Amino acid sequence: MSTENLSETQHLFERAEPGVRKAHKRHILSIALDCFDEQGLEATTIEMIRERAASSIGSIYHHFGSKEGLVAALYFAALDDQLALIRPRMQGAARPRQAVDALVQTYLEWVERQPKLARFMLRARHAVAGGPQSETLAERNKERYGELLQWIQDGIRAGEIRRLPSETYASLLIGQSENYCRAWLSGRVKGSPTTYAEVFSEASWRAIAA
Amino acid sequence: MSTENLSETQHLFERAEPGVRKAHKRHILSIALDCFDEQGLEATTIEMIRERAASSIGSIYHHFGSKEGLVAALYFAALDDQLALIRPRMQGAARPRQAVDALVQTYLEWVERQPKLARFMLRARHAVAGGPQSETLAERNKERYGELLQWIQDGIRAGEIRRLPSETYASLLIGQSENYCRAWLSGRVKGSPTTYAEVFSEASWRAIAA
DNA sequence: TAATGTTCTAGAATATAATTCTAATTTGAG
DNA sequence: CTCAAATTAGAATTATATTCTAGAACATTA
Structure with missing residues (x-):
């Protein structure tokens, strides 16, 4: 995963614990927000988020457990x-x-x-x-x-x-x-x-x- | 399909055009409402609605086009x-x-x-x-x-x-x-x-x- | 610093659910 | 009664969420 190319809205979640790894979690949240905003909750797929966040299915599920968990977070x-x-x-x-x-x-x-x-x-x-x-x-x-x-x-x-x-x-x-x-x-x-x-x-x- | 055993909420949609066949469409809407109410929109599957309405996938898609179409109707x-x-x-x-x-x-x-x-x-x-x-x-x-x-x-x-x-x-x-x-x-x-x-x-x- | 356990990343495999498709059946007009 | 249109059926397909296994990065401690 690359730490360059962060989303514009990344800063929103800075209040969470610091650390390089946490940054990726926040990055996923930020990208998810963009996707949800553009497509709606239903139409946004995990695959879309994975791609735009340059992450992996495994990471997303590790951090959030499910799509519902991601939405809740x-x-x-x-x-x-x-x-x-x-x-x-x-x-x-x-x-x-x-x-x-x-x-x-x-x-x-x-x-x-x-x-x-x-x-x-x-x-x-x-x-x-x-x-x-x-x-x-x-x-x-x-x-x-x-x-x-x-x-x-x-x-x-x-x-x-x-x-x-x-x-x-x-x-x-x-x-x-x-x-x-x-x-x-x-x-x-x-x-x-x-x-x-x-x-x-x-x-x-x-x-x-x- | 049986026309007995109509849902309790069927009467809600009586205002739609009359007719035996329209009744089935209304019946599906009524059952869908019950499912959505009990499970939420996400958790309700077309299969659930088909079963409770004693209908078929084909009918549901014929009348509403998609799950989203059913929700809109x-x-x-x-x-x-x-x-x-x-x-x-x-x-x-x-x-x-x-x-x-x-x-x-x-x-x-x-x-x-x-x-x-x-x-x-x-x-x-x-x-x-x-x-x-x-x-x-x-x-x-x-x-x-x-x-x-x-x-x-x-x-x-x-x-x-x-x-x-x-x-x-x-x-x-x-x-x-x-x-x-x-x-x-x-x-x-x-x-x-x-x-x-x-x-x-x-x-x-x-x-x-x- | 090396050993070792823990957390995280990866993506292929699986499971679940929406949707499409083709064929049979029912209905209503003439 | 006949025929075309509307409807019903459900099997096949496609899309998507989720699980699983393995390996990489990291942190802790000796």
Whole structure:
């Protein structure tokens, strides 16, 4: 295998452990992302990935176990990338309203920065949720929304947020933005997500405001 | 093939042209829906569908052309079923606010009535949008939202709805509900969609209210 | 540094599933 | 009833995921 000729998106996975060999694993992930983005999950074959990554079937299966495993690994890498951007901004908020703005705006920003990862996450969600990694996914989502629920508690106590069924808050806050991003990523609408950051964060706030 | 022993969900596709032979086509769709719901799209094989439907490979390929074609046919049947419930209720509305309520409430109601179809639609969307039927899908979606945009125009003129980028309205109105239904259909939250109809229609209205 | 076990790479062989193809059967029009 | 078109059948083919075995690279320890 050659270490020259790395994919453009290779840098996305740098957070993983370092080392020459790990680099190859990351390279495969990166090439897989390109293939999935261009062809879709179904239409991308292991053989395609092997060829573009100048790797081998054996390597791919050694690292990921199966095509489904490769998809799951990429999904969690994407989730990490997203949370790495969002989490610090939410922690920097001073009031519930700012936390909501940070959540929405940073989410939109991430989608715009990483359209391939974002598109992949929306496409792969069901596969991962249905597969053997579903439990890991559930944990991750819980940790993802844990902090958000803290802010909501604070907001309710302060009389700024209305008391609603707790399982509805996540949808009320992110559903609109996610829906729009899905449309943008598939070309159905033209305006880039951050263009409408105001619109969406205002809508999210109104949805839960007292 | 036997015409006894029809699937429970067969009735869903009765709206298609009548006739003994068409019945078999509908029967295949119905069985396919059950398989997709139980196993997921990927894991369901044509052989499984053939067996449960007591049909043959030849018939399935004759009617649908490919697995992807079968998925697309089922998707459009599901879309029809959904619109058949939603459209009349929106037409019955007197004011923009009522139209929004009708849209949200009827959508939630449909999801609860047809969980298999709803789950399938959410899972299959990307496959259909990426496949050869993507154009048909785009047309359908346009007709789906056309009426909605009429109501919004009225609302803006009447000073009840604020003027926003037109491509954001659909997401602002249905994104939250869809996101919640997705979570409910995959078991991540417990409260049935209609339980929260008030919450979601209120949120949709607030999102666009002047 | 050499010995040795472990991880990784390779690609041929296998298994599984989608799709094609040809022939028989059923149906409906006239 | 006859014939053409539509439908049903399932065997053969093709495409793709996965397994398996062997060898190469690497790391650890004496």
